[in-house]
Amino acid sequence: MTKTKFLIWLRLLWMFLKVNLLSPSGPASVGLLYKESVGTIMSEESFVEAVGFSNVLPGSEALKLAMFVGFAAGGIPGVFTALLGAVLPPTIMMFVVSAILQQFQQEDWLQGFVKGMSPAIAALITMVAWELFHVGQTKKIGRRTLLIAGLSAIALWFEVPSPLVLLGAGILGVFLYR
């Protein structure tokens, strides 16, 4: 009995290591995770529910999904195994790369690289902003979303601290979307 449980945890760990090594970001990992987990460790229905829940709760998407899948397969220990698998690959890689990069902060080529990357990053952020706006509107298109967007724009223009703006928007959402 304990041996089969152990096997499940091991399999979870391996699966999340793999998914997080192969997908570029949290949202992108959903497709891969679907193929890996549906049918083998959880039903399609509970997977859809997991994705639904990770969309409505705050925090990193990849982590939330990992925890739901881990829970479905192996209970609370499964949660932590999946979490470990999802956290290790991206952070270790990033650690190595950033440690190396800190040595080159004053180099000309890095300055050029950053200068070239800045407009592309700005474009990337704009794209994410657009997608977010779109996804938020799936069911309730219209005035309420535009109202929150408009108010946020005014608040940010007058340099209200951004955490306050977001907090206010969330609270507004609680009342408006009821």
Next chain:
Amino acid sequence: MDILLTLFWTFIKVNLLSTSGPASVGLLYHEAVGRFVTESQFVQAVGLASVLPGSDALQLAMYIGYAAGGIPGGLVALLGSILPPTIIILGVMMILHRIRREAWVGNFVEGLAPAISILMLFTAWKIFQKGGETSWMGWSIGILSLVAMWRKAPERIVVVIAGIIGIIFFSS
């Protein structure tokens, strides 16, 4: 010690007020640039996070934490990013049947989304301006990248190519 606490609190806050890794960039920019990292380092962090595989949120935390406070800084920032979703999810699992999608948590996040989009547009503009290349060259890189991503070109490749163009034209 002080910086570690500030890092920890900052990442807790950012991860409570954003819906996913890429969506946290806007808020993180305002919280981290000038305090923990320079403008240039932040752009590097976002660039790397979109190039390397795995969760963006964790990679941003790792880079910024490490740049600000070495290895302890990286670990503390990581912990700050992992804790909020973990605690919330464990809570949801315990009372899974009481919290449903129409609950106020869902509405809170739904209200967050448009505000995050606007915040990100502001951030995109600031990063573009402070990147130092607002000449026609900078504009063309920005617009070309936008079109490429619109056409579903992989983001990591767009970002790397833009960087290489930068090395060729902007490093003196």
